[in-house]
Each structure stands twice: as structure tokens, then as C-alpha cells.
Amino acid sequence: MSSNKALFAGRTILASSISKSYTQEISQKCQTISSSIMSPKGKKPFLVGFLANDDPAAESYANWTKKTCEEMGFEYQLRRVQNKDFLEEKIIEANNDDAVDGIMIYFPVFGDAQDQYLKQVISLEKDVEGLNHTYYQNMYHNIRYLDEQKTKKSIVPCTPLAIIKILEYLKIYNPLLPVGNRLYGKKAIIINRSEIVGRPLAALMANDGCVVYSVDVHNIQKFTRGEGLKFSKHHVEDLGSNTPELLKQLSLDADIVITGVPTDNYKYPTENIKEGATCINFSFHKNFTEDVKSKAGLYVPSTGKVTICMLLRNMLRLIENKYQNTSSTNV
Template sequence: MLVSPYTVAARYRAEIRQEIRSLGTPLKVVGFLGGEYAPSLTYANYTKNACEELGIDYELRQLHRLDLEQAIVAANEDPSIHGIMVYYPIFGNEQDRYLKDMVDPRKDIEGLNAFWIRKLYQNERLVDGARAAGKAVVPCTSLAVLKILEANGAYGASGTRPAEHKTVTIFNRSEVVGRPLAVMMSNDGARIYSFDEQGPLLYLNGKATETKITRAEALQQSDMVITGVPSPSFPKIKADELSEHTICLNFATIKNFTAEAEAKAELFIPRVGPITVAMCMRNTLRLYRTYFAKEHKNTVA
């Protein structure tokens, strides 16, 4: 029986709420929205509700996209703000990458700044600086995927190689979710086939190599299939493409599996959104303890 994303998120929220109460200091998160993209509005509402439940002050700032850069700079310099979120896409091109790097890494609760991405790709799991020490943060949706798999017994909960001997196919290689997820799972021991419009790559131990494997071959080999293709033109994965006992997860807003494939899967996970938001709140607390707290107590696990 599926342990739902809501159940997993509730567990983390309870832990985070207790930690926040112990701080004795109010935390503040600011979200920046640069358009009317419906999924971004939904995500912003999820974030607002989660913050209110946990006792975090949340403010949504809706601006023209051309004003976002200066607004992020101002938030970086504002000592009352401990976490910054930007709801992407803003421009839908390389300018979004530029905005991600504008966010101060100390306030980047989504873990998308190049500082954190570089640590992830180098498999550096700790912050090690002259003025700070703590655990590194990673992109929230990628982490949410691992947490829901772990909660459902599909991913190891301990050890340095919790995905050893697993073969996984991921359809999505964005810098926001798919590529970080491939690196994280391969660092944990999995063999990852990563697909996007540029073709397949094979990830082993955090490193990518070229491969000529086909979609059909990768799916037949896979213990897990994870998809996040936000396009209705993506050819949905069919039941006859999957091996028996495959675990399937869809984190896109659009269904990437047919109903028959969902039914055939040993476990089908339709979304991770609630956990993604919980991971953002977890990162908020982690960054506060690393960079802003005067006294470091126990960091959230």
C-alpha cells in the first residue's frame, strides 16, 4: 500500500515544527513570482500554507519579471529574510539560470544556486568554509523523490550506497530536478539511464557517459522508472514497456504513464509536491542553523 506524499510530508513537517519552536527566533521566507504560470501559483500557495503551519513568516512578492533581479539582490541584503524562493519558469531560457545564481546561497532554500549544484555534482555533502559548517542542501524536488521512495521501501534508508544494484530510468534531465536526481541516485549506487530531447546518458557514481541504449531497452532493464516531462506530446509509457515489479513515479504536472502502466507497476507514485515543499522548509532551517544562528544546536537530519 502506498505511503502517500501527504503522509511523508506530514512526518517532516512535525519534525521541522518542533525544531523551529526550539529556535526562539522567527524565520522569514520570501517567494518571488514573475508571471501567471498556474503551476507556479499552486506551488506558491503550497509554500504559504506550509510556512503558516510551521510558524514561518511567508511573503509572496509578485513582480514584473524584469524587476526580479533587483528584488532578489535586495532580499539577499535584507537581514530579516532567511530564505528565498523564485517560482520558475520566469523567462524559460538561460536567463532563469542567471536568476538562480543571483540568490545568495545562504538563503537559497531550493538548492539551485551553482554553489550548491557544484557541491552536489562533486558529491560534497558538507559545507566546509571558514565561517560556516553544516550539511549541504540539495534541490528540493530531487530530494523529495528519494524521500518518497525511501518511505515506501524502494530506497535504502541508511548506508553510503542505499541504491546499490538498482537500475533506474529517468525521463527529465533539467538542472532543477532530473540531472541532480540522476547524480544523487548514481552516487548512492544506482545505474541511471537519463533521457531528454538530446538523447540518453548513462550515470554511474555521479558521472555521465554516452550510451546508445534505447528507451525500450532501458525500461525493460529498470527496477524504477521516474518521469517529469511537462509536455502532452511526450509518448506516454505503456504497460508492455515495463518489466514486472517496476516501481514508477511521476513528478510532472502532466501524466507520463498510461492508466494500464500505472496499474501494472508494483508501486505507482503520482506526485511528490507536498514533500518538495517540506524539503524547502527543511532547507530553510538547515541554512539558518549553518549561516545565521548564533548557537548551533542539532541540525535536522
């Protein structure tokens, strides 16, 4: 029995392996921009990150951002803000600095609605994480361009985008189906409904044809385009309170399990995983126990490196949007 389990055990896929499929493309594009009219005097694309908390996850993310930027030809600067009440002022200064191409904030800062406000302070033209209301609205309504001429591409929030790219890399998307329908027939459960990752990810996957069960502490919602994909964009249905019984029922029906619970003591029950399901964790903490590998067909324990690649990809797109009249390159 144990030998059979070993024989049919799934694979663990690291974010570092997945990110390699994007690093060369992004590095080459970075070099092209640095040597073109889009970058005066050969200036490297310049990203500024603001850190105004003592969250170890944010510190780790900042370190990986710096390392990745340096490896791929970008300039990066971490600006620590000791008094978070002055963070807005510092962001506005970066907005007005022509040398700065991209801005990001390491959340949480205040951990409440004020964080939602800070996302809107970053200039639309420098928001590499795609958290601006305009980008969110476009994403939810499946609008891919910022202008009627379709010359300026809209930005997708980088962590949800990273998970979509991971699903594509793992061949979960069906390339034989039309674009926009390639998750048709798949069911997913997402243990997180934050406005930064969980909710937009559920919308993106549902817009691509997936039935998504979105779970937070209080309730479970169903994101879907309806039977036979009859709707052009996703609709949301409230399924009721988040009970262990309902969670297990939906989990055992899910082809894809995605977790993002930001606490070290949360572990997704392995017995709730459908045999052969794809399991992805985007939390800084390990939301799965080691025995996930006995159930999952494919297991991705973290997404950070792919997220940073998508962040830099977004920044290059912002630069191209700014100079699209003088360049025909695309990311």
C-alpha cells in the same frame, strides 16, 4: 486472470502521506528556532517566494508553499513581479533584508539561460532550493559541508532531495548497505534531464550506487559509479539517440521509473514498465495513465508536498548555518 491482477496489484502512495513523516520534525524545529537566539524577539522563519510568470504549475506550487508554511509555523510572503525585467532587483532587495531568511523563485521566468543566471543572484545563505552553483558543485562531487570544520551543512536541491526521501520512505534504499551504496543493484530510468531536477537527481542516485538511464528528447545517458561501484562518484556515458526501441529496452530493465515531462500530452508507455517497478511522477502534469497501477508495484503520482517539506527543511538548515556558532541544534 482479472482477479489475479487485482490480487497482485501494487499500491498508490500519496505525497501527502509521505510528507507527514517530516512535518512534525520540521514544525518542532521551527518552534525551537523561533524561541532561540537564532530568531530575535521570537520571529518566525520568513520565506519569500517570487512569481514572475503565469504558469499554472508555478501558481499551484506557490499556493501549496503558503499553506504548508502557515500550517508548520513559518511566515511566507508571495511577491508577484509583473515586469520580470525587474525581478533581479527585487531579489537583491530581499538578499539585503535581514528579516528574510529564505528566498525562492517560481520557474520558469524567461525560460532560457537567463533563468540560470537568476538562480545565482539569490544569496548563498538564503537559497532554500539549493540551486546556487556552490550547492550544485558540492552535490555532484558528494561534498556534504560548506566548511573544512564540517559545521555548516551544504544544501541539496529540494525537488531531487524530495524524490530521494520518497525512495527512502518506500524502502527502495537498502539500509543494510553502507551509506552511499544503498541503491547498489538497482536500475532506474528518469524521463527528464533538466538542470533543476533530472540531471541532479540522476547524479544523486548514481552516487548512491544506482545505475541510472537519463532520458531527454535528444539522447539517453547512463549515470553510474562503474562495475562494483569502483568509482567514488558517478561517471556519465552517452548511449546514443533517444529511440523508441532503446527506450523500451532500458525501461523494461528498470526497477524505478521517474517522470518529469512538463506537458499534459506526454504519457509514459505502460507497456514499457517492468512488472512490479516503482513509478514516481514529479511533473505537475500526469505523465502516467491510470493503467500504470496494473504494472507498478508502488506508484507515487506527485511529489509536491514532499518537495515543500524539503524546501522548509533546507531553510532551517540555512538558519542554523548562519547561527551555528551559537546553537548546537541540527535538522
